[in-house]
Amino acid sequence: MRKALILTAAAAVGLSAGLYLALSDRESPAPTAAAMDFTALEEMRAGDMTKLQFGEAPGSSVAFTSEAGDDMTLAAYEGKFALVNFWATWCAPCRKEMPQLAELQDEFGGANFEVVTIATGRNPRPAMEAFFREIGVANLPLHSDTSSALARDMGVLGLPVTLILDPAGREIARLQGDADWASEEAKAIIAALVAG
Numbered sequence: 563m564r565k566a567l568i569l570t571a572a573a574a575v576g577l578s579a580g581l582y583l584a585l586s587d588r589e590s591p592a593p594t595a596a597a598m599d600f601t602a603l604e605e606m607r608a609g610d611m612t613k614l615q616f617g618e619a620p621g622s623s624v625a626f627t628s629e630a631g632d633d634m635t636l637a638a639y640e641g642k643f644a645l646v647n648f649w650a651t652w653c654a655p656c657r658k659e660m661p662q663l664a665e666l667q668d669e670f671g672g673a674n675f676e677v678v679t680i681a682t683g684r685n686p687r688p689a690m691e692a693f694f695r696e697i698g699v700a701n702l703p704l705h706s707d708t709s710s711a712l713a714r715d716m717g718v719l720g721l722p723v724t725l726i727l728d729p730a731g732r733e734i735a736r737l738q739g740d741a742d743w744a745s746e747e748a749k750a751i752i753a754a755l756v757a758g
Contacts, residue, residue: 598734606751610741614751621731624715626680626707634705636712636731639676643755644727645743646678648713651689653721655740657697662744664699666752671701674756680705682713682721726755 600616607614621636628634636646647663649656660679667677679702681690690704707713716725716733724743726735742748 598728600734603735603751603754606747606754608747609745611737611745611747611751613739613741614735614737616735619733621727621733622712622715624712626705626712629704636678636727639678639727640731641729642673643675643729643752644678645675645752646680646725646727648680648682648707648716648718648721648723648725650681650683650721651685651693656722657693659722659740659743660694660699660702661697662742662748664701665744666748667701669749670752670756675752677702678705679703680707680712682707682710682718684708 598618604616623635623637625633625635636644639646645663645666647659649660663677663679671677681704685706685708687704687706690706694700694702694704710718713723716723720738722740724737724741725733728734
């Protein structure tokens with residue numbers, strides 16, 4: 563029975579990847595001489611970070627709503643590494659993961675790195691504020707993507723999904739599902755990225 567469940571889960575992951583590729587209208591970038599070498603970072607993966615997949619993909623210019631209520635794009639974070647987390651108020655794994663993301667922001671946030679949280683789908687602002695208050699998070703932004711347009715453009719299937727963008731705004735890593743972002747493995751990877 564367990565073997566069948568594992569095979570079913572593996573098939574679901576394969577199906578998700580296939581759907582992402584089939585539904586995405588974004589082209590995969592052609593390899594270039596300037597492509598990043600992720601070998602050292604891949605070797606650092608352990609624990610939950612084994613789910614972190616490295617590879618370059620285009621960013622997105624689709625607008626979402628800033629915490630202040632204005633339209634903005636991910637270009638606002640260019641010039642630094644951005645860990646972009648798509649979440650929702652109804653997402654139980656998001657509730658567990660968000661304080662860990664806040665810890666990552668406390669430790670690494672600044673001129674070279676920022677954690678960016680974007681609630682995707684229907685997440686009324688009062689519910690978002692209550693979510694952060696209940697879990698004790700005060701240092702992450704309450705951005706929203708009500709129409710899920712940005713999430714769709716970035717190929718987000720299911721929540722939570724976390725992307726790492728390089729200072730040029732390109733996606734360089736993706737983790738589907740929740741992870742312990744306060745773990746030593748996660749912090750080591752972020753430290754290595756920020757250090758260059």
